[in-house]
Amino acid sequence: RKEVEQDPGPFNVPEGATVAFNCTYSNSASQSFFWYRQDCRKEPKLLMSVYSSGNEDGRFTAQLNRASQYISLLIRDSKLSDSATYLCVVTFSGAGSYQLTFGKGTKLSVIP
Amino acid sequence: NAGVTQTPKFRVLKTGQSMTLLCAQDMNHEYMYWYRQDPGMGLRLIHYSVGEGTTAKGEVPDGYNVSRLKKQNFLLGLESAAPSQTSVYFCASSAANEKLFFGSGTQLSVL
Numbered sequence: 001r002k003e004v005e006q007d008p009g010p011f012n013v014p015e016g017a018t019v020a021f022n023c024t025y026s027n028s029a030s031q032s033f034f035w036y037r038q039d040c041r042k043e044p045k046l047l048m049s050v051y052s053s054g055n056e057d058g059r060f061t062a063q064l065n066r067a068s069q070y071i072s073l074l075i076r077d078s079k080l081s082d083s084a085t086y087l088c089v090v091t092f093s094g095a096g097s098y099q100l101t102f103g104k105g106t107k108l109s110v111i112p
Numbered sequence: 113n114a115g116v117t118q119t120p121k122f123r124v125l126k127t128g129q130s131m132t133l134l135c136a137q138d139m140n141h142e143y144m145y146w147y148r149q150d151p152g153m154g155l156r157l158i159h160y161s162v163g164e165g166t167t168a169k170g171e172v173p174d175g176y177n178v179s180r181l182k183k184q185n186f187l188l189g190l191e192s193a194a195p196s197q198t199s200v201y202f203c204a205s206s207a208a209n210e211k212l213f214f215g216s217g218t219q220l221s222v223l
Contacts, residue, residue, distance in 0.1 A: 032209040043202055043214035044155070087155070091209045098143070098162055098208065104154035 003027065004090050006103035014111050017078050021106045023088030024070040027099070033064055033071045034089040038105065044087055047073075078110045114138050118203050118215035125193045125222045133188040133218050135203030141213075143206045144186035145170075146178060148199040155202065161186055162208075193222045 005024045013019045025033075033050035048055065050062040050071045061074040071090075075082055085105040092099045116137045125131055135144065142163050147155040157170030161180040175197060177189045186205075190197060198221050204212040 034211055036212075041200065041217075043217050044212075045214070046211050049211060089212070093208055100143075100145070100160075100206075100212070102155045102157075 003099075004088060004101045004103045006086075006088055006106050008104060008106060010107040010109055012109045012111055013078055015078055015080060017110075018074065018076050019078060019108065020072055020074045021086055021088075021108075022070050022072050023090075023103050024068075025090045025101075026069070027090070027092050028066075028069060029094065030069075030090045030092045032089075032091040033062075035060075035062055035071070035073050036087040036089060036102075038085045038087055047086070075108075078108075080110050080112065083108055083110045116203060116205055116213050116215040118201075118218050120218060121216065122219045123221070125190075125220065127194060127222060129193050130189070130191050131193065131220075132190075133201055133203070133220075135186045135188070135205075135215055136184055137186075137205040137213070138184065139205060139213065140183070141205035141207055142183070143208060144180065145204045145206075145212070146176070146186065146188045147202045147204065148172065148197075149202065150199050158188065158201075193220075195222045198222045 035047040036044040037047045038044040054063045059076045063072045087105045088103040145160040146158040159178040161167045164183040179187045201218045203215040206212045
């Protein structure tokens with residue numbers, strides 16, 4: 001099983017749709033989780049951190065399921081400007097080691 | 113609010129030439145990273161550092177060397193560039209288990 005796995009997509013959705021992405025991770029002791037957004041040929045930018053209790057930022061909701069070892073990102077009322085690649089990030093540190101792993105990303109295209 | 117600064121933004125090299133990419137951060141972060149990203153691919157970790165004077169290999173370290181002589185700087189060196197090293201390079205920094213801040217990237221072409 002890969003350390004961090006995402007469905008590469010592409011997800012093609014119409015404007016206004018709700019879309020959800022999942023990201024699974026293999027290390028049950030992982031500590032921190034993030035969603036990043038990357039536009040073509042640009043640097044990744046933090047979209048949101050993911051907290052155990054779940055968190056929401058406008059149209060975006062992030063959830064963590066430790067039992068099943070996945071995080072999710074829900075985008076409501078999709079906009080054309082949401083078209084991008086979404087990357088999940090998982091970190092672990094302990095016993096002298098540190099690991100930060102990116103998923104390969106899920107591509108979203110929002111269609112007019 | 114400089115954050116993470118990478119230089120240069122663009123570079124063209126001939127096969128066999130050497131160069132150094134500079135990454136500087138002003139957030140007092142302990143951790144710094146160098147990634148490469150090829151068209152249509154995910155980020156691949158080249159090397160990283162968990163503190164001044166320390167470096168470690170990532171997923172694709174061959175052909176690259178790094179140094180972290182000062183906490184705020186992380187240098188990536190290519191001793192003898194190859195066409196396979198044509199890529200976009202991103203530097204990032206973070207505190208432990210915290211979010212990464214990225215530089216704007218360096219587009220490197222090796223002819």
